[in-house]
Amino acid sequence: MQCPECDTELPPENRFCEECGTPLPNTAEMDAPEGSADNGCPRCGASVESIDADGYCAECGFRRGRASRNHFEITISPHFAGVCDRGLRHSRNEDFFCLASSESGMSVMVVCDGVSSSRRAEEASQIAAECACRILLAGSPVDAALIQSQAAVLGIDLATAGGQDDPATTMVVAVVEGRRATIGWVGDSRAYWISPGNNLQLTRDHSWVNEMAPSDAKPNSAQMHAITRWLGHGAPDDEPCVLDFEIPGPGALLLCTDGLWNYAPETDSLAALVEEALVEEARGEAIQTARELVNFARAQGGVDNITAVLLQFPATTVIEAAAETREVENL
Amino acid sequence: MQFKAEVFQNAYLSQGAREVHAIMTITAEEDGSGGMNTGGDKLFGIICDTSGSMEGAKIHAAKQAMARIVELLPLDAYFFVIAGSDHAVTVAPCTRATIENKQSALAAIRSIRAGGGTYISTWLSQALAQFDRMPGAIRQGLLLTDGQNEQVDEPRLAAMLNACEGHFQCECRGVGADWVISELQKISGKLLGSTDIIADAAGIESDFQGILERALSKDVTDVALRLWTPVGARVLFCKQVSPQLVDLTQRAHAVKPQTSDYPTGAWGRSESRDYHFAIEVKPGGVGDEMLAGRASLIITQNRVESKATEARILAIWTDDEAKSTRIERHVAHYTGQAELAESIHQGLEARERGDDDVATRLLGKAVRLAHESGNEATAKLLRTVVDVDNAREGTVRLKSTVAREDAMALETRSTKTARISRP
Numbered sequence: 116m117q118c119p120e121c122d123t124e125l126p127p128e129n130r131f132c133e134e135c136g137t138p139l140p141n142t143a144e145m146d147a148p149e150g151s152a153d154n155g156c157p158r159c160g161a162s163v164e165s166i167d168a169d170g171y172c173a174e175c176g177f178r179r180g181r182a183s184r185n186h187f188e189i190t191i192s193p194h195f196a197g198v199c200d201r202g203l204r205h206s207r208n209e210d211f212f213c214l215a216s217s218e219s220g221m222s223v224m225v226v227c228d229g230v231s232s233s234r235r236a237e238e239a240s241q242i243a244a245e246c247a248c249r250i251l252l253a254g255s256p257v258d259a260a261l262i263q264s265q266a267a268v269l270g271i272d273l274a275t276a277g278g279q280d281d282p283a284t285t286m287v288v289a290v291v292e293g294r295r296a297t298i299g300w301v302g303d304s305r306a307y308w309i310s311p312g313n314n315l316q317l318t319r320d321h322s323w324v325n326e327m328a329p330s331d332a333k334p335n336s337a338q339m340h341a342i343t344r345w346l347g348h349g350a351p352d353d354e355p356c357v358l359d360f361e362i363p364g365p366g367a368l369l370l371c372t373d374g375l376w377n378y379a380p381e382t383d384s385l386a387a388l389v390e391e392a393l394v395e396e397a398r399g400e401a402i403q404t405a406r407e408l409v410n411f412a413r414a415q416g417g418v419d420n421i422t423a424v425l426l427q428f429p430a431t432t433v434i435e436a437a438a439e440t441r442e443v444e445n446l
Numbered sequence: 447m448q449f450k451a452e453v454f455q456n457a458y459l460s461q462g463a464r465e466v467h468a469i470m471t472i473t474a475e476e477d478g479s480g481g482m483n484t485g486g487d488k489l490f491g492i493i494c495d496t497s498g499s500m501e502g503a504k505i506h507a508a509k510q511a512m513a514r515i516v517e518l519l520p521l522d523a524y525f526f527v528i529a530g531s532d533h534a535v536t537v538a539p540c541t542r543a544t545i546e547n548k549q550s551a552l553a554a555i556r557s558i559r560a561g562g563g564t565y566i567s568t569w570l571s572q573a574l575a576q577f578d579r580m581p582g583a584i585r586q587g588l589l590l591t592d593g594q595n596e597q598v599d600e601p602r603l604a605a606m607l608n609a610c611e612g613h614f615q616c617e618c619r620g621v622g623a624d625w626v627i628s629e630l631q632k633i634s635g636k637l638l639g640s641t642d643i644i645a646d647a648a649g650i651e652s653d654f655q656g657i658l659e660r661a662l663s664k665d666v667t668d669v670a671l672r673l674w675t676p677v678g679a680r681v682l683f684c685k686q687v688s689p690q691l692v693d694l695t696q697r698a699h700a701v702k703p704q705t706s707d708y709p710t711g712a713w714g715r716s717e718s719r720d721y722h723f724a725i726e727v728k729p730g731g732v733g734d735e736m737l738a739g740r741a742s743l744i745i746t747q748n749r750v751e752s753k754a755t756e757a758r759i760l761a762i763w764t765d766d767e768a769k770s771t772r773i774e775r776h777v778a779h780y781t782g783q784a785e786l787a788e789s790i791h792q793g794l795e796a797r798e799r800g801d802d803d804v805a806t807r808l809l810g811k812a813v814r815l816a817h818e819s820g821n822e823a824t825a826k827l828l829r830t831v832v833d834v835d836n837a838r839e840g841t842v843r844l845k846s847t848v849a850r851e852d853a854m855a856l857e858t859r860s861t862k863t864a865r866i867s868r869p
Contacts, residue, residue, distance in 0.1 A: 159677065171737035176676025176727065176761075178735040185733040201733060206458065206762050206769070208733075 184237065188402060189214045195222060196402035197424030198409045202374055203417030205231070209284075210372050210420040211240040213248035222291040223251045224424050228304050228372040230283040230345055239268050239282035243346050251290050257299035260288060261346070261355040268347040283347030287318060287370050291426060294362040299355055302342045303373050304422075307382060310366025314386035317360055321345075365430040367404070374419035375412045389425075401425040447665050447715060448477040449743050449754040454776035457760040458769040459729075465682065466725045466738040468759040469776040473718040474665075487583035489524040489540065490515075490661055491576055491614070492654075493569050494558075495591035496529040501560040504592055504621055507647035511654045512555050518658060519543035524583065526576045527551060530569030530591075531562030540576045566595045566633070567602035570610055577614040582748070584712050586661035587616035588654065589633065590644075594626050607636045612668075615711050617657050619644050623850040627857055638711035640690060642858050645851035663714035666745055669754075670699075670707040671721060674740040677704060680726045684708050687780040688720035691787050691861040707744065722780050727761055736761040776866055779819060783863040786815040786824065790860040794831070794853055797844065806832075806844055812860075814840030821864035827856040 155163040159175035170179040185201040185208050201208035209229030216222045227244040229236025246267035247260040271282050285302025298306045303320040321344035379385040392407035408423040455468035527537040538551035577585045616637035618630040621644045630641040686692040698706040727738050739759035745752050793808030809832050816825040817837040830852035832842040
C-alpha cells in the first residue's frame with residue numbers, strides 16, 4: 116500500500132503514514148460491504164456479468180466476497196472502532212456491524228447477529244444494520260430505526276416466504292451525542308457500560324431464559340439461548356426496547372454479540388477483559404481492544420460469530436463533552 | 447412430465463482439499479401439465495441371433511418370444527425384426543403394429559431358420575438403417591445372442607457402435623453360457639442399455655416382455671445430463687449409480703469449454719435415477735465458498751434444447767474438522783455399492799484364474815458390503831458362488847463347483863445397486 120500524499124510504500128496494516136502522518140484509508144472500507152461496488156469477480160477478474168444472483172462466478176466458481184465478510188474491522192477514530200469475525204466453528208459470518216459519526220459529533224453504532232437457523236442470515240444482519248445506521252445518521256429516533264430495519268429484513272427478496280426459516284436477525288444500536296446515549300435492542304446482542312468500579316449490562320436479552328424459563332431451569336438447556344424477539348418474519352409486534360443512558364464518566368460503551376459474551380457471561384469478567392486490553396495496549400486504541408476481545412472469544416473456542424464494537428470515553432473527552440453540555444445549558 | 451433434481455453432498459472441505467463428491471437424484475414425475483412434448487412415437491426393434499449355434503431349443507424359444515412381443519405391441523407402436531448371422535436379414539421392416547402388419551411379421555418369424563456365423567456389426571448396421579427411419583421416436587432395440595462375435599468382425603463392430611451411438615438404445619441378452627459378458631457389455635454400454643443372462647432358453651419370453659414394458663413406459667428420449675464446472679476443475683468421474691452402475695465419464699461430449707453433456711437416454715414416468723459426480727477443483731482458503739458444479743437435465747426435441755431441471759454442487763472450505771470429515775450418507779452408500787460391484791468383478795476374475803485366496807477375500811468383502819447396504823438381490827447371487835459363514839464379517843468359502851451360468855449372472859447383475867434406505 117502507498118501513502119496517497121507522499122507515495123511512501125507502507126505495510127497494509129498501517130493506519131497512518133510513517134513518513135508524513137497522513138491518515139490512510141482503513142482496510143474495513145476496502146473489504147467491507149460486498150456487492151456495493153460491482154467490479155466483477157475478485158478472484159479471476161471475470162466481468163460482473165459472470166456473477167450470478169447468489170454471487171458465484173461463472174468462470175472460477177468462487178463465491179464473491181466470502182473472504183472479507185468473514186473478518187472485517189472498522190476504525191472511525193482511535194476511540195471508536197469494531198471487529199466482526201466468523202469465529203472458528205461457523206462456515207459463515209452471520210454477524211454484521213456498522214459504525215458512523217456525523218459532522219455534528221453524533222456517534223452511531225449498530226451490531227446485528229443473523230439468526231443462524233434462518234436462511235440467508237448473513238444477508239438479514241447486513242441489511243438490518245445498514246438500514247438502521249443510515250436512518251440514525253439522518254437523525255431518526257432509535258425506535259423508528261428498529262421499526263424500519265424490521266421492514267428492511269422483511270423486504271429481502273425470497274422465492275418462497277412465510278416459513279419458519281425466513282431471514283431473521285438480532286440488533287443492538289447505540290446513538291451517542293455528548294454524554295447522552297440512547298440504546299435500542301431486539302434479541303440477545305448486548306450493550307455494556309464498562310468503567311472501573313461501575314460495570315453495567317445496559318440491555319436485557321429477549322431470551323427464553325429471561326422471559327419464560329422457570330427459575331429452576333438447568334443453565335445448559337438448549338432453550339436457554341433461544342431468543343424471544345428478533346427482526347424478520349413472524350417477529351412479535353412489541354414496542355421497541357429503548358433506553359437513555361447518561362455517560363457517567365470515563366469508560367467505554369461496548370456493543371457485542373453472544374459470540375463474545377457467552378465466554379464472559381458476568382459483566383465484571385467482560386469488563387476485566389476490556390481493562391486488561393487497555394493496560395496491555397499502551398495507546399489504548401479502541402480497535403486494539405476490540406481485536407483483543409475477538410481473539411479472547413476465539414481462544415475460548417470461537418463457537419459462534421463474534422462482534423465487538425467500542426466507543427471509548429477517555430478522561431479528557433468526558434471532560435470536554437461535559438463542558439460542551441454545560442455550554443449548551445448555559446445558552 | 448416434469449423432472450426434479452436434488453443434490454446430496456457434504457459441501458465442507460478441509461483446507462487444501464480439492465475433491466468434491468455429490469449424489470444427484472433425478473426424478474421424472476407425471477404432473478398432468480404435459481410440460482414437455484411426451485407420448486411421441488415408439489419404435490421397438492428386435493435383433494435376434496439366428497447363427498448355427500442357436501439351432502434347437504434356443505431358436506425355438508427365441509422365435510416364440512419374438513412372436514409374443516409382436517402380439518403384445520400396442521397398435522400405435524412401430525417395430526421391426528432383424529435376424530442376424532453372417533449378415534442381417536430384415537424379417538419385418540420398420541412398420542406400424544397394425545393387425546395386418548403383425549400377421550405378416552408373425553409369418554416371417556415362423557419361417558426363421560438357424561445357420562451361419564455371428565457378425566454382429568452387420569446386424570447393427572441394418573438396425574441403424576431401420577431406426578433412422580424414425581429419428582423423432584423413442585427408439586429401443588433388443589439384441590439376443592448365444593455366442594461370441596467372429597474375431598474378424600471386431601474392428602467393424604467397434605466402428606459400427608460409434609455410428610449407432612445416440613441413434614438408438616439397446617438392451618443386450620445372452621442366452622446360455624457360451625457368450626462373452628465383456629463383449630455384450632461393450633454394446634449395451636455404448637447404446638445405454640444393460641447386459642443380462644438368460645440361462646435357460648425357456649426364460650427368453652418373460653425377459654423380452656419385461657424389456658418391451660420398460661420401453662413402452664418411456665416418454666421422452668435423448669435426455670442429456672449437462673455438467674458445468676469452474677475453470678481449472680476436472681471431472682474425475684460421472685456415474686449413474688442407481689438403479690444400476692453405469693460409468694459415463696468417458697461419454698462426455700464437450701458442449702463448450704467448462705460444459706459437457708453425458709447421455710442418459712429415454713426417461714419414463716415416475717422413473718428415478720441417481721448420479722455420482724466427483725469433481726476436482728482448485729482449492730480455496732478457509733471460509734471460501736465455491737460453485738463446484740452445476741448439473742442440469744437437457745432435453746432435445748426437434749433440435750430444440752430445453753432445460754428440465756438444475757442443481758448445484760458446492761464446496762465450502764472450513765477449519766472445522768467435525769464438518770469436513772463427515773461423509774454424506776448418499777455418497778457413502780453409493781461409494782459402497784461401486785466397491786461392491788468392483789469386488790465381485792475382481793473376485794470372479796481371481797476365481798477364474800485359480801487364485802482362490804484373492805477370490806475368497808474379495809467375494810467375502812462383497813458379501814459383507816451387500817449385507818451392510820441391504821442389497822438383497824446381490825447377496826442372493828453371491829450365495830450361488832460362495833458359502834457364507836458370516837455375512838456381517840464377510841467370511842466365506844468358495845463353492846467347489848459353480849454353474850457357469852450362476853457366475854455369469856452374478857457378474858452381469860452385480861452392477862444393480864440397492865437404493866439408499868430412509869434414515
